[in-house]
Amino acid sequence: MIELVNICKYYQTGPVTIKALDGVGMNIKNGEMVAIIGPSGSGKSTLMNMLGCLDVPTDGQYFLDSKEVSKLDEDDLADIRNKKLGFVFQSFNLLARLTALENVELPLIYQGMGAVERRERAAKALELVGLSDRLEHTPTELSGGQQQRVAIARALAGDPPVILADEPTGNLDSRSGLEIMEILKGLHRDGKTVILITHDLQIAGQAGRVIRMHDGRIVHDGEVA
Numbered sequence: 601m602i603e604l605v606n607i608c609k610y611y612q613t614g615p616v617t618i619k620a621l622d623g624v625g626m627n628i629k630n631g632e633m634v635a636i637i638g639p640s641g642s643g644k645s646t647l648m649n650m651l652g653c654l655d656v657p658t659d660g661q662y663f664l665d666s667k668e669v670s671k672l673d674e675d676d677l678a679d680i681r682n683k684k685l686g687f688v689f690q691s692f693n694l695l696a697r698l699t700a701l702e703n704v705e706l707p708l709i710y711q712g713m714g715a716v717e718r719r720e721r722a723a724k725a726l727e728l729v730g731l732s733d734r735l736e737h738t739p740t741e742l743s744g745g746q747q748q749r750v751a752i753a754r755a756l757a758g759d760p761p762v763i764l765a766d767e768p769t770g771n772l773d774s775r776s777g778l779e780i781m782e783i784l785k786g787l788h789r790d791g792k793t794v795i796l797i798t799h800d801l802q803i804a805g806q807a808g809r810v811i812r813m814h815d816g817r818i819v820h821d822g823e824v825a
Contacts, residue, residue, distance in 0.1 A: 601762065601793050602628040602651065607660035607670075610647050610814075621657070622816035628795065630761065633788040636797045637806035638813030645766070647813065652685055653677040665761070666729045675699035682711055687757030692747045694739045694754075700726060711758060725753035729783055736762050739767040745776030754782055762764040763787055764807050765796040769803055781806055 609621040609778060621643050628634055647653040653669055656677075662670040669680055674689060681687075683774050694703045704722035713721070713792045726732055728748040757762055765784060769777030781803060788794045788808075796807065804810050805824045812820035 601630040601632075602626070603661075603663040604650075605661040607647075607650060607657045607662060608750050609643075609650065609655070610658045619816045621650070624660075624816070624818055626818065626821065628793060628809065629659055631788070631791050632793040633785065633807045634796070634809045634811060636795065636811045636813060637799065637801070637804050641815075642813040644651060644797050644813045645818040646816075648764060648766055648795075651795060652687060664682075664772070667669035668805070678740050682707065683760065684760050684762055686758065686760040686763045688748070688751050688763065688765040688768045690735040692744075692751045692771070694747055695748055699736045700742065700750045700753075701738070702733060703750055704757050707754060707758050721757050722738050722753070725757040726750070728756065729753045743776070744772050745779055748772060748776070748780050749783065752787075754781070756787070758779055762793045762795065767796065767797055767799070769800065777803070793794060 604624055604626050607621050607624040611618040611620060625646065636644045636647060658669050664680065664684060669677065677683065701719065701722050704725055706717050706755055708718040708721055723735060726735060729748060729751050729752050731753065734742060734746060742750065766773060768784065769780050770809070772780060784794055785795065785806060798804050799823060809822065810820065810824050811818055
């Protein structure tokens with residue numbers, strides 16, 4: 601599903617070159633669940649942005665579903681994000697004035713989907729995360745765990761093969777965090793490729809594979825260590 605070949609991302613700050621990613625290579629198979637961990641400044645967030653087609657590398661190649669995406673322009677990258685990738689963020693990123701159903705519908709609007717199918721898809725996605733009784737609630741009427749479930753439903757609505765979750769339990773209490781992880785593991789069991797960034801080793805240990813970053817490089821790739 602995903603192949604990175606010698607990916608580098610450099611930033612110039614005056615005379616200093618910062619190597620956010622320095623020769624990263626990896627393969628992620630279709631249906632894997634992978635956790636990316638590492639200290640602040642290790643490159644894990646830059647790597648997530650690269651995997652999510654939110655940024656392009658300075659050098660190297662990125663293949664997603666056998667297509668090289670590292671040299672595409674912004675319009676093509678946006679099209680791939682809409683069709684191939686679902687995003688879940690620590691801060692939920694829900695629009696406060698919209699209902700749960702309307703928040704989940706948003707990416708489907710960008711895909712040009714008709715109103716009837718859009719609402720059906722959004723309602724089904726919310727049912728999958730256990731929120732079929734909260735369709736008309738706004739984010740302020742939902743708990744943190746429920747808001748993150750809405751965010752997961754939004755990521756699922758377009759049926760993308762890859763789910764990218766950036767600190768998905770970071771703003772939640774331990775019980776809600778466990779519930780969110782159970783949903784993500786369920787998606788993995790259903791065949792989705794799930795990639796999550798976390799600083800929590802207990803959360804990372806629930807993935808089948810852990811990639812540890814340090815100074816822009818992969819220093820471990822396997823089980824938790």
